[in-house]
Amino acid sequence: MFVPCGDSVPDLAGFTFLMPAVSVGNVGQLAIDLIISTLNMCKIGYFYTDCLVPMVGNNPYATAEENSTELSINAEVYSLPSKKLVALQLRSIFIKYKSKPFCEKLLSWVKSSNCAKVIVLSSSHSYHRNDLQLRSTPFRYLLTPFLQKTVQNKIKSLNWEEMEKSPCIPEIDDSEFCIRIPGGGITKTLYDEGYSVMTPQHLPCSGKCQVHGDYSLAVVFLLRFFDLFSVL
Amino acid sequence: MAATFFGEVVKAPCRAGTEDQEEEEDERRETAEDREVRRQLARKREVRLFRRQTKTSLEVSLLEKYPCSKFIIAIGNNAVAFLSSFVMNSGVWEEVGCAKLWNEWCRTTDTVHLSPTDAFCVFYHLKSNPSVFGSCPRRNMQVTVLTCRHVTDYKTAESTSSLHSPFLKALKTENFKEPPCCSLLEQPNIVHDLPAAVLSYCQVWKIPAILYLCYTDVMKLDLITVGAFKPVLSSRSLKGLVKNIPQSTEILKKLMTTNEIQSNIYT
Numbered sequence A: 001m002f003v004p005c006g007d008s009v010p011d012l013a014g015f016t017f018l019m020p021a022v023s024v025g026n027v028g029q030l031a032i033d034l035i036i037s038t039l040n041m042c043k044i045g046y047f048y049t050d051c052l053v054p055m056v057g058n059n060p061y062a063t064a065e066e067n068s069t070e071l072s073i074n075a076e077v078y079s080l081p082s083k084k085l086v087a088l089q090l091r092s093i094f095i096k097y098k099s100k101p102f103c104e105k106l107l108s109w110v111k112s113s114n115c116a117k118v119i120v121l122s123s124s125h126s127y128h129r130n131d132l133q134l135r136s137t138p139f140r141y142l143l144t145p146f147l148q149k150t151v152q153n154k155i156k157s158l159n160w161e162e163m164e165k166s167p168c169i170p171e172i173d174d175s176e177f178c179i180r181i182p183g184g185g186i187t188k189t190l191y192d193e194g195y196s197v198m199t200p201q202h203l204p205c206s207g208k209c210q211v212h213g214d215y216s217l218a219v220v221f222l223l224r225f226f227d228l229f230s231v232l
Numbered sequence B: 001m002a003a004t005f006f007g008e009v010v011k012a013p014c015r016a017g018t019e020d021q022e023e024e025e026d027e028r029r030e031t032a033e034d035r036e037v038r039r040q041l042a043r044k045r046e047v048r049l050f051r052r053q054t055k056t057s058l059e060v061s062l063l064e065k066y067p068c069s070k071f072i073i074a075i076g077n078n079a080v081a082f083l084s085s086f087v088m089n090s091g092v093w094e095e096v097g098c099a100k101l102w103n104e105w106c107r108t109t110d111t112v113h114l115s116p117t118d119a120f121c122v123f124y125h126l127k128s129n130p131s132v133f134g135s136c137p138r139r140n141m142q143v144t145v146l147t148c149r150h151v152t153d154y155k156t157a158e159s160t161s162s163l164h165s166p167f168l169k170a171l172k173t174e175n176f177k178e179p180p181c182c183s184l185l186e187q188p189n190i191v192h193d194l195p196a197a198v199l200s201y202c203q204v205w206k207i208p209a210i211l212y213l214c215y216t217d218v219m220k221l222d223l224i225t226v227g228a229f230k231p232v233l234s235s236r237s238l239k240g241l242v243k244n245i246p247q248s249t250e251i252l253k254k255l256m257t258t259n260e261i262q263s264n265i266y267t
Helices: A024-038 A099-112 A145-157 A187-197 A217-231 B020-029 B032-044 B077-087 B193-204 B223-227 B230-234 B245-262
Strands: A002-004 A016-020 A042-047 A055-058 A075-080 A085-090 A117-125 A139-142 A204-211 B048-051 B070-075 B093-100 B121-126 B142-150 B167-172 B190-192 B209-216
Touching: A016 A024, A024 A085, A024 A117, A055 B167, A055 B193, A099 A187, A117 A187, B070 B077, B070 B193, B077 B142, B077 B209, B077 B223, B077 B230, B077 B245, B142 B193, B190 B193, B193 B209, B209 B223, B223 B245
Parallel strands: A016 A085, A016 A117, A117 A204, B070 B142, B142 B209
Antiparallel strands: A002 A042, A042 A075, A055 B190, A075 A085, A139 A204, B048 B093, B093 B121, B167 B209
C-alpha cells in the first residue's frame, strides 16, 4: 500500500508513472536512480509491501551532509510535479510467489490515483536475441493496444523497434509465437495484468534494452528513453 | 545453487524469487494439491504468540495487552547476550510472551529450556516500569534494535587493515531525533532481514527507531563483540535501565562459559 511521507495523500491525477522491473543487470533500477537524482525528484511516500525482501540504507541520492542520513527502504515513490512525473524505485527482489500479488496491488493503486500512463523500464538477456536482433539496436519497446493506436508511428519515427514475438516453446518448430522477456522480472506480468485490469487510458507500455554485462548501457538506454518519453 | 559436502549441486532454499519464468511455469503446472501444500506451508510459517508458562496462545496482540514507550529488540546471539547481561540483570523482568515461529531453516524446537543466546523470540517487560514494547504503532514509542553482521559485509573505500573490528554503526528513522551513540552507516552499505523489516516499518509509520549494528569477525558468542555494544548503554533508551556494569560483566562471563560447555563440533 502507498503511505505518504506527509500528512496528506499527494494528487497524482494525470501524472506519468515510471517504474523499473527488477531485471537482468538491474538496468531499469539504475535508469530510475539516474532519473530521480538528475531531476532532483522529491520523495513523497513509500509503497509498503511484504512482497519484497526488506532492506534499508541511508539516502542514495545524498548531495550534502544534511540529507545523507535520511533512511531509504525497499520501495519508495518520488515525484516531480512540474513535469507531472511520479517514479517508483524498487531496491530489492521479490519474495517467491509474491510478484503477481505485488503487480495487482501496484496497478490497483496506480489506477485509483488516476495516473495518465505507466512506463516500465526493463531489460532482457542478450543471449536470447536472434540473428536479426543481433544486427539491430539493443533497445525495444512494447505498447499495450490503446497506446499502440495513438503513438506507434511517432515512436517508429524515432527509430525505436517494437519487441518481436518469439516461439513460446523454443526449439519447437510449430510452437505459437508470443511476447517473451527472459530475465525481465515482472515486465511480462505487469503487461498482462495491466491489459486485463486497467482502463484503456492507463495501460502500461515498456521500454527495454538487452544487456550483456556492460551496465553503462543503462545510461545510453536512458538517453534513448527520453526520446520515447517526449512522444508518450 | 550450492554444493553439498558430497559434491552434488543442489538448489539452496531461498524465499527470494529471482527466476520469473520459473515461477510462471510453476504456477501453470500447479495442481490443487500443490496449492494446498503451499497454503499449509504458509500457515505453518505464521508467527504465533503464546505464554510458555501456561502453554496458551495469547488472545490479543502483545502490545495491546502491554502498551509501552520503549521497545528493545536484540537479534543474534551477541546482541541477545549483551541485552541479557547488561540490561535485563537490573530490575525484575517478567516474561510476558513468546513468539512461536517455524521456517525451513529452524533448528531449535525446544522452547522450554532456552539459554538467552539460543535462536528464539521471547518478550519481557520491566516490572517496575512496564512501559517496554507493544503492538499498535504509537508515536510516543521508541524502538531500539541491536544486531551483528560479519565485517566482510561492510563496504568501504578505506583499506580493510584500517578497520578495527568489532565496531558499531547506526541507522535511524526520520523521527528519531537523538544523536546516535556511534557514527551512521555510510552508503553503499545496506541492512537486510529482520532488522531491516523493523526499521522499514518504523520509518513508514513515523516511529522513532534506531538500529545499532555491530560489525565483527566473530559471529559466535564472543566477549569482545558483546563489549562493542557498550556505547549504547549511554543512549536515552537504555540509560535508566542499566544499574550495575561490573556485575553485568560477571554475568556475561558465566553465559560464555555455559555456552562453551554446550557447544562442540557434533551439535
